[in-house]
Amino acid sequence: MQPLAFAEQVDDSSDLPLPVHIEADRIDGYYQQEIEATGNVHMRRGDKTLSADRAKYYQNSEDVEVEGCVLLERPDDTLRGTFLQMNLQTDIGELRAPFYTLKDSSGRGSGDLLLLEGKDHYRIKKARYTTCPEDNHDWYILTDDLEIDNEKKVGTARHATIRFKDVPILYLPWMNFSFSQERKTGFLSPIAGNTSRSGVEIALPFYWNIAPNYDATITPRVMSRRGVMLDNEFRYIGQGLGGRVLFDLLPDDLVTHSTRYGLQLDHSQFLGAGWYGSLNYNRVSDDNYFRDLGNNILFTSQTNLLQQASASYFSKLGHNGMVTFSALMQQFQTIQDSRAPIVSPFKILPRFTANAIKSDVYGMDFEFASSFTHFSHPTLPHGLRFTAFPSVTLPLENSFGFIRPRMGLHYTRYDLNKPVAPNAGDRHLNRTVPIFSLDSGIILERDTKLGGRNYIQTLEPRIFYTYIPYRDQQLLPNFDSAEMDFSYAQLFLERRFSGEDRISDANEVTLAVSSRLINSANGSERLRFSAGQRIRFDERRVVLTSPQVTRAGSDFIAELSGSLTDHIKTDAGVQLNQNRLFVEKVRTGISYNPAPGKIVNAGYRFTRDVLEQIDLSTQWPIAKRWQGFAAMNYSLRDEKLLAGLLGLEYNACCWSLRLVASRFMTATSRSSTNIFIQLELNDLLRIGNNPLKVLQQSIPGYTRINLQ
Structure with missing residues (x-):
């Protein structure tokens, strides 16, 4: 017999029930009383679709009884079972031997009996719940009573046991979990x-x-x-x-x-x-x-x-x-x-x-x-400090270059509670310093090709001159001044001290050049190389403390940053003392990142008479589903491990296990050792001490593989 369709027509503007559409191999019944359908039954009412071997529909009450391979499809979930009895209008009823799947969260489970308690609400007796895919039961919740609220995206379990690899690891008399991102x-x-x-x-x-x-x-x-x-x-x-x-x-x-x-x-x-x-x-x-x-x-x-x-x-x-x-x-x-x-x-x-x-x-x-x-x-010694620094700049600029002369006058006044030096009687001090600078540069561009890609290569020579006359500042207090770290950017600053208490004398010129490789398609910078030399015409006389040594002559600095290849990035710099022909500072870093979860970082830092350290870190797959972590910060100068980390991570389809041990110095002769063990059950909870922050801080570029 050919499938037959039935539809109850209603006025959409009235409060009458929604139409019910039925298709089956055979349909029998009594007009406006009951309908019995057998063989490949498909029913649809609103956003609900019901399939089964046999169904009986009572038109007056809108009750339905369905048996044999029952499948109920709704917007938020899918329910399967052997026998379903429910009211299509109120969504109240029960499903025997249920299997359920939550569509948004991919959560699923089974039970002895599912009680439908209205739209978007149902309760499962002797239930299981997991976010693992079909045919995988690595972990699940066993509970006497599980309530699902699809409206609030919340599950509530009573007398729940969490089992991992069929071993109970946690019992909770009551637990409430969300299967959405809502708080x-x-x-x-x-x-x-x-x-x-x-x-x-x-x-x-x-x-x-x-x-x-x-x-x-x-x-x-x-x-x-x-x-x-x-x-x-x-x-x-x-x-x-x-x-x-x-x-x-x-x-x-x-x-x-x-x-x-x-x-x-x-x-x-x-x-x-x-x-x-x-x-x-x-x-x-x-x-x-x-x-x-x-x-x-x-x-x-x-x-x-x-x-x-x-x-x-x-x-x-x-x-x-x-x-x-x-x-x-x-x-x-x-x-x-x-x-x-x-x-x-x-x-x-x-x-x-x-x-x-x-x-x-x-x-x-x-x-x-x-x-x-x-x-x-x-x-x-402490007290009041007033500063005023008016300045004027004459910018002369066009599309390929600029000249910017700048003139300023820095005035400072102190009213102290006592003199800085024992033999200095004046507590009211003044300082006035003129500051002049001239910044100029040219930007040259050309089209080039590298690795089959179109780039714009720039050549940017730059000259920066600074003149600041010497002022004796030994009797002034130092509230907030410190020498700024020497870098390529610092070559183009008028002052070498932060704060307002020390203004360095200067008669020096910076000769520098930088070159950038810019992607023609999107304007992003691929690579940058910069080099500059500061030439001092007079010896510096202003110091922060009396033992500080100044020298005439010049310093040379070079920096390289950006992507050497699609997977290799670097950020490196070196400062040379050309008078004594030795290295003052070195900062190097290189990262190899061919794919998420694969990264190797190496770095070296050196400051003469201050520090010499190496940094190594990696995240790398060592076997199927296994990730290894390692990080080390070692002082070559002190021959001491400042910080170290070792760890493993196993990522299954619906859970992850992390084991991390870290050790770091907390004081000059004290250290702390921490052990992190964490089991993460995807979309449910994490059990143990969270090592993710430690991994992110210790391994630049660390990626959580279970989120990929």
Whole structure:
């Protein structure tokens, strides 16, 4: 018999039921009462499609009974079973021997009985759940009762056991998980690990989705050697504002028998009318807090914790100018190492700055920078400092070159609490320094081809001259000046010191050239080579400290950065002292990255009489599904391993296992060893201590393979 179709026609504007379409090998029934279909049955009502061997449909109640290879297709899921009884209007019913698949998350499972409890809601008795593909049962959840909410994309399991390779690894009387990217309140995956200073650690984070624009994570952290610590994170975002608060509290350290804490507050806000404000406050209870309780070299290497509040104002000054104003209060908590104590920085209480820029005024650009700062220190001379630096530039530019003469006058005044030197009686000091520079360059271009690709190659010679007369500054305090790192970019700066307390004398010229390889198709820069030489006509006389040595003559610097090939990138630089014919600084780095998950990094850093270090790191497949990790930072000067890492990662289709061990120096003669073991069940949870941040920091270019 040919398939027959049935349709109940209704008025779409009425509240009558949606039409039901039925196709089958045979259809029998009674008009407006019931319909029985057998053989290749296909039913459709709205967005639901039902297939089976046999079906009976009751028109008055819209109930349906289906048996034999039942398949129910809905927008969010697919349900299979042996017998289905449900109401097509209310989506209430039951499915025996169910198999279910969640379409968005690829989650799937089975059970003894599936209870349909309305649109987008159902409950499964004696259920299994996994995100592994068909015919794979590496891990799954066994639960007495599993509730699926397709509207909220949330699953709730009661008396749940997580099994990995058929071995129970975790039991939870209640668990709630999301199969979407939306946030939800509930416990996160437990964290377990081990460090040499804290012992075995176990933590159970609780995530609180307070509102769409703010949330909190509260994490009890049990450490075998230290006690119970409470880690708290609060995040918020609003109209023109946002921030984060971290507060960690250890009420009674079992080793030090003291209360220990760490606080980090970061807030920024638009105040209106061109005003912006920010607050960055960091504090810990003691000097050894990070060394004892941290598991990351970025924390343990901190020496000064910033405590700062600021407000700033921006406004246009005509159509080609800008004026800015700022207020700042700043101090630091200095983390001292008893074996290598340091002097804490000056407090800024407060600093006011006012700057203005006005371009193209009769062909000239005018700038004005000023500041008023109160410095404070418990032991060193301190006081007030006022600076003003007006300058004018005459830019002469066209499409292939430029000449920019610039003239400025830097004025500084100090009012100190006591003289800097014991024999200097004046506490009120002034300094006025004229500053002149002339910057010029040419940009030449030509078309070229490399590896079958079209490029634009540039040749950019540049000459930069600076003249600053000498001013004796030995009696001036040094609140914030330091010598800037010598680099190719620094060749074209007028001053070699940061801050305002030291202005170097200069009578020198920089001769430099750079060449860039630019992709003709998209304008991206492929490779850059730069070289420059600073020639000094007079010996430098201004120093930061009296033992500092200056020399006349010249320094040569060269840098190479970019992609040597499609898979090899480099960033390298060298500084030569041509007077004594030796190398002052070397910075080299090269990366080989042929594919995601395959990377090798090598680097070398050298600063004469300061440091000599090598950096090696890699992420590389060592067998099918296996990844290996290694990283090393070694001081050749001290013959000491500063940081090291070894690890393995196994990636299956629906889970990953990571084992990572790291060791790093926390002080001049102290080190910390951390062990990370993490099992990640894709789209569900991670069990163990998370090594991902350590891998990302230790191995530049690290890629999570299970996300590929």
